[in-house]
Amino acid sequence: MNDMTPTREQREAALEGMGCKRKRVEDVRFTQGKGQYVDDLKLPGMVFGDFVRSPYPHAKITKIDATEALKIPGVIAVLTAEDLKGVNLAWMPTLAGDVQMVLADGKVLYQNQEVAFVVAEDRYIADDAIQLVDVEYEELPVLVDPFKSMDPDAPVLRPDLDGKTEGAHGPRKHHNHIFNWEVGDKDETAKAFAEADVTINEMISYHRTHPSPLETCQCVASMDKVKGELTVWGTFQAPHVIRTVASLLSTIPEHKIHVIAPDIGGGFGNKVGAYPGYICSIVASIVTGVPVKWVEDRMENLSTTSFARDYHMTTEIAARNDGTVTGLKVHVLADHGGFDACADPSKWPAGFFNIVTGSYDFPAAHLSVDGVYTNKAPGGVAYRCSFRVTEAAYCIERAMDILAQKLEMDPADLRIKNFVKADQFPYQSALGWEYDSGDYHTAMQKAMDTIGYRELRAEQKAKQEAFKRGETREIMGIGVSFFTEIVGAGPSKNCDILGVAMFDSAEIRVHPTGSVISRMGTKSQGQGHETTWAQIIATEIGIPADDIMVEEGNTDTAPYGLGTYGSRSTPVAGAAIALAARKIRNKAQMIAAHMLEVSEYDLEWDVDGFQVKGNPEARKSMKEIAWAAYHAPPPNMEPGLEAVSYYDPPNMTYPFGAYFCVMDIDVDTGVATTRRFYALDDCGTRINPMIIEGQVHGGLTEAFAIAMGQEIRYDETGNVLGASFMDFFIPTAVETPHWETDHTVTPSPHHPIGAKGVGESPNVGGVPAFSNAVNDAFQFLGNTHIQMPHDAWRIWQAAKDLGAHG
Amino acid sequence: MIPGEFTYHRPSSVAEAVAILVSHGDEARPLSGGHSLIPMMKLRMAAPEHLVDLGGIADLKGISEDGGTITIRAMTTQHELIGSDLLAEKLPIIKETSLLIADPQIRYVGTLGGNVANGDPGNDMPALMQCLNASYVLTGPDGDREVAARDFYEAAYFTALAPEEILTAVKIPTPPAGHGYAYEKLKRKVGDYATAAAAVLLTMNGGSVASASVALTNVADTPLYAADASNILTGSTLDDATVASAVAAAEAITDPASDGRGPAEYRTKMAGIMMQRALARAADRARS
Numbered sequence A: 001m002n003d004m005t006p007t008r009e010q011r012e013a014a015l016e017g018m019g020c021k022r023k024r025v026e027d028v029r030f031t032q033g034k035g036q037y038v039d040d041l042k043l044p045g046m047v048f049g050d051f052v053r054s055p056y057p058h059a060k061i062t063k064i065d066a067t068e069a070l071k072i073p074g075v076i077a078v079l080t081a082e083d084l085k086g087v088n089l090a091w092m093p094t095l096a097g098d099v100q101m102v103l104a105d106g107k108v109l110y111q112n113q114e115v116a117f118v119v120a121e122d123r124y125i126a127d128d129a130i131q132l133v134d135v136e137y138e139e140l141p142v143l144v145d146p147f148k149s150m151d152p153d154a155p156v157l158r159p160d161l162d163g164k165t166e167g168a169h170g171p172r173k174h175h176n177h178i179f180n181w182e183v184g185d186k187d188e189t190a191k192a193f194a195e196a197d198v199t200i201n202e203m204i205s206y207h208r209t210h211p212s213p214l215e216t217c218q219c220v221a222s223m224d225k226v227k228g229e230l231t232v233w234g235t236f237q238a239p240h241v242i243r244t245v246a247s248l249l250s251t252i253p254e255h256k257i258h259v260i261a262p263d264i265g266g267g268f269g270n271k272v273g274a275y276p277g278y279i280c281s282i283v284a285s286i287v288t289g290v291p292v293k294w295v296e297d298r299m300e301n302l303s304t305t306s307f308a309r310d311y312h313m314t315t316e317i318a319a320r321n322d323g324t325v326t327g328l329k330v331h332v333l334a335d336h337g338g339f340d341a342c343a344d345p346s347k348w349p350a351g352f353f354n355i356v357t358g359s360y361d362f363p364a365a366h367l368s369v370d371g372v373y374t375n376k377a378p379g380g381v382a383y384r385c386s387f388r389v390t391e392a393a394y395c396i397e398r399a400m401d402i403l404a405q406k407l408e409m410d411p412a413d414l415r416i417k418n419f420v421k422a423d424q425f426p427y428q429s430a431l432g433w434e435y436d437s438g439d440y441h442t443a444m445q446k447a448m449d450t451i452g453y454r455e456l457r458a459e460q461k462a463k464q465e466a467f468k469r470g471e472t473r474e475i476m477g478i479g480v481s482f483f484t485e486i487v488g489a490g491p492s493k494n495c496d497i498l499g500v501a502m503f504d505s506a507e508i509r510v511h512p513t514g515s516v517i518s519r520m521g522t523k524s525q526g527q528g529h530e531t532t533w534a535q536i537i538a539t540e541i542g543i544p545a546d547d548i549m550v551e552e553g554n555t556d557t558a559p560y561g562l563g564t565y566g567s568r569s570t571p572v573a574g575a576a577i578a579l580a581a582r583k584i585r586n587k588a589q590m591i592a593a594h595m596l597e598v599s600e601y602d603l604e605w606d607v608d609g610f611q612v613k614g615n616p617e618a619r620k621s622m623k624e625i626a627w628a629a630y631h632a633p634p635p636n637m638e639p640g641l642e643a644v645s646y647y648d649p650p651n652m653t654y655p656f657g658a659y660f661c662v663m664d665i666d667v668d669t670g671v672a673t674t675r676r677f678y679a680l681d682d683c684g685t686r687i688n689p690m691i692i693e694g695q696v697h698g699g700l701t702e703a704f705a706i707a708m709g710q711e712i713r714y715d716e717t718g719n720v721l722g723a724s725f726m727d728f729f730i731p732t733a734v735e736t737p738h739w740e741t742d743h744t745v746t747p748s749p750h751h752p753i754g755a756k757g758v759g760e761s762p763n764v765g766g767v768p769a770f771s772n773a774v775n776d777a778f779q780f781l782g783n784t785h786i787q788m789p790h791d792a793w794r795i796w797q798a799a800k801d802l803g804a805h806g
Numbered sequence B: 001m002i003p004g005e006f007t008y009h010r011p012s013s014v015a016e017a018v019a020i021l022v023s024h025g026d027e028a029r030p031l032s033g034g035h036s037l038i039p040m041m042k043l044r045m046a047a048p049e050h051l052v053d054l055g056g057i058a059d060l061k062g063i064s065e066d067g068g069t070i071t072i073r074a075m076t077t078q079h080e081l082i083g084s085d086l087l088a089e090k091l092p093i094i095k096e097t098s099l100l101i102a103d104p105q106i107r108y109v110g111t112l113g114g115n116v117a118n119g120d121p122g123n124d125m126p127a128l129m130q131c132l133n134a135s136y137v138l139t140g141p142d143g144d145r146e147v148a149a150r151d152f153y154e155a156a157y158f159t160a161l162a163p164e165e166i167l168t169a170v171k172i173p174t175p176p177a178g179h180g181y182a183y184e185k186l187k188r189k190v191g192d193y194a195t196a197a198a199a200v201l202l203t204m205n206g207g208s209v210a211s212a213s214v215a216l217t218n219v220a221d222t223p224l225y226a227a228d229a230s231n232i233l234t235g236s237t238l239d240d241a242t243v244a245s246a247v248a249a250a251e252a253i254t255d256p257a258s259d260g261r262g263p264a265e266y267r268t269k270m271a272g273i274m275m276q277r278a279l280a281r282a283a284d285r286a287r288s
């Protein structure tokens, strides 16, 4: 070897493979404003659709008259439910087994519900026409409070379900009842409570909020009547599922539907489901024969297009005096709004809420969830969360603090006492999950040492004394959160969407010159797949990441996959990518053996090629092998170098983390300032530490927003409040705390590269950390539980109720 | 979020602008920075058929001082207020307040004239102008008239401005050198209107208050000049009891809406807290 020959380390570095802080390749276009989003698309002859929406939360519709609107030049059509009935699309099935109106069919169930779809030559004309569509409403009594949904005299929200005693998930108890879901051993749990030294019981609410991606939901539908083909560009986190659903609903054969998700400006669960805007655009294009664009505005997005959470969780823990937990009992009242439009895997009406035992070794647990209808927008989507994991994590993490308070134990110590131990994995939880791996004690200890937990408690004590002496009006809270997630939906044995198993896929094609194109069934909305997927391939087949193009979102070219949400991309598609790459490497090994005239068993892999064992100078790089694959493949071998892999995961992955929040609160104004926030994440093997850090920063910022003020509120008459960015709290850089990030690495034992998901962990673990900090601050004044969101006035109110204003 | 149809005018003199307003009456609205008006048009809460853009009138720009009065022409942007050396020296509270308005992007285009003419109780400048005892120059077909900021606001979006008038300038008596001042604003985030805010201007004579002026933002459907509170403070040594009774007097005149910023009770209390804090800072500055 001469001096110019790169060292092994240099060759490895040149790949920019797994573990490299590779800069995001997609940012080159995003930071220059050159991303191509749905609204950038302009097709010849394209027209625009927009909705007439209901000002009433609950009303009968007695008349829709579009005569005046249709007189405006440029107005092409006004679609109503009656028109949609002609193509059997006035209603559509939801992923949760319910049906949902596409356009109001005789009545409306929530404010801003879609009533008619105006199609016009431009957006301005459409908006003018909306003002002229004459809709007559007859108001009905409004049901806002989910706790009153099942009152005997509660108004009937869904006459279409009249007499239906069986729902998609079992018997319905009441005309506003959707489902009951029970998990766990009721008798064992009752026994634990009967024998407990100490119990707690608290109703912990997770308020209604919204994923609010920067880009709202939108699409362009274009029906080619000559070819009988439909193309839909849209904000789709799961483009293949949209294609299948579109085919089933429209009866257009699936191969004649082309679904394309271009660049997406954030999804956070908001872009998983199908919305009336998509259906109406498709129908309008079929009717008019020209492309139809629909772009919702911010207020439409916030007020109608899929809320998140709205879980009211009555939580009980049984424990012994020494702090050992012996039983967990949770009842959830789930407010679903007017339709059950949750985007969960089909068999899971409350998602994976049964991860609610968290990181703790509960010998017995029982969970019961009741879903109910109210006059609010439908949704219940997984806002940066794996199907109700966020609610579950908040529930158990808040409850553990309340238990610690009752036991007069430190909340960190109580957690440590009850952690599932490293040698208990794989761990079978009382509510049915098999946790694949974890080392909670190590993570917690590292976090506590780094943040200086004991010193902070001492400081807090001193501040409390000073407050009591009247020397300060500021109090201090320390929020502890130790979460376990369940991500990577999911194994076909328990996860499907409308019958399609939740596998994912990857296709990798190595070109003759040694560069690569690869496509997946996932779809990045900002997660950086173009960067990280290439890194996995780079490490697996020794081709530099820069020579690998990643393409997602086009159902014509990408292999079928279930899309990106629930932190599933790395656990599922990430595995498919590694396995497809390994198929390529296996073939490459045979080609190399042929080239070097040795047996393939005499070869070993070395960073970016194969070398003869014991004779490293006899080697073939992947680049040379790729050329040979197309130029002179071994006899009896098919030419070419490509592979497809479909991966059905054997289990979920279980990322975890320890988060600490240190907060100072001005008791007189209720203003809370986050002094420090420390987040330790364990997501197994780390593909790109910089992207992980970015994901954690973003998720923590959302968690901060949700815990400290972000809310979709309704007044008692059903008006939706705060559905604009004036009120809906999106923090700016000024409000956002500084994030300290850290990690441990506990690889997933069943995943080909040991990776778990990370994108949602910070939202899941962050919310309880903030909320626990607020609650902890007021504990010395007698507080047990303050409901979220913790905006300034509510904190002030809590302080006042606790007598802190003198 | 799409406005209705309108005709756009861009006159180059005040006289021309007034003439357009006269010919279209209620159907016309002046447009300054557009950062209050355009959002309302997009929500179709305002639907003027004629927009009279004042941006082409060179005469409506500038800050000057003459004989103890500082004159700020209406189209001066909030950004220009922040950058003015004259204001920094003579009326630093204007910079302090401007920096708490919205964000830099909005301040580049939002104007003082638009902010005070708008009549939105959430705007910060109106209470400040009441605190400073400013007056507004209103120019109409019959020439100029002056209305005191303390008399200008009638209800939310209702002011003494007639439909054919333009607010052309704001005149502020220059406060004595060494005066104390502070603007305290409680808000949920950058870019938010006040949950409650208070402007305080103070001059001290030895240990006691020679003059005091307090005004409040966004705790009623108009800005509030807190006359009683100002009177209570004047002549006092700012002892705890006096401050408490002045705060109580200020709280007593509030009548805030309950909204996403909090219930009325909270916002009233916050007006008191903001006033108290502004007072403390103003007193500090006055002494130093």
Ligand SMILES: Cc1cc2nc3c(=O)[nH]c(=O)nc-3n(C[C@H](O)[C@H](O)[C@H](O)COP(=O)(O)OP(=O)(O)OC[C@H]3O[C@@H](n4cnc5c(N)ncnc54)[C@H](O)[C@@H]3O)c2cc1C
Pocket: B029, B030, B031, B032, B033, B034, B035, B036, B037, B038, B039, B054, B074, B100, B101, B102, B103, B106, B109, B110, B111, B112, B113, B114, B115, B116, B117, B118, B122, B123, B124, B125, B161, B165, B166, B167, B168, B191, B192, B193, B194
């Ligand atoms: C996100 C956001 C946050 C904001 N936050 C704040 C805040 O915290 N505090 C605050 O004070 N403001 C805030 N604003 C408002 C901003 O300061 C506006 O720019 C200002 O209120 C209006 O000034 P303008 O020049 O934009 O007026 P325009 O929007 O052009 O006009 C406002 C109204 O005044 C009338 N008008 C304008 N100029 C004249 C004139 N010379 N004579 C007669 N009538 C006139 C118009 O017809 C219109 O009715 C915010 C705005 C936005 C968009």
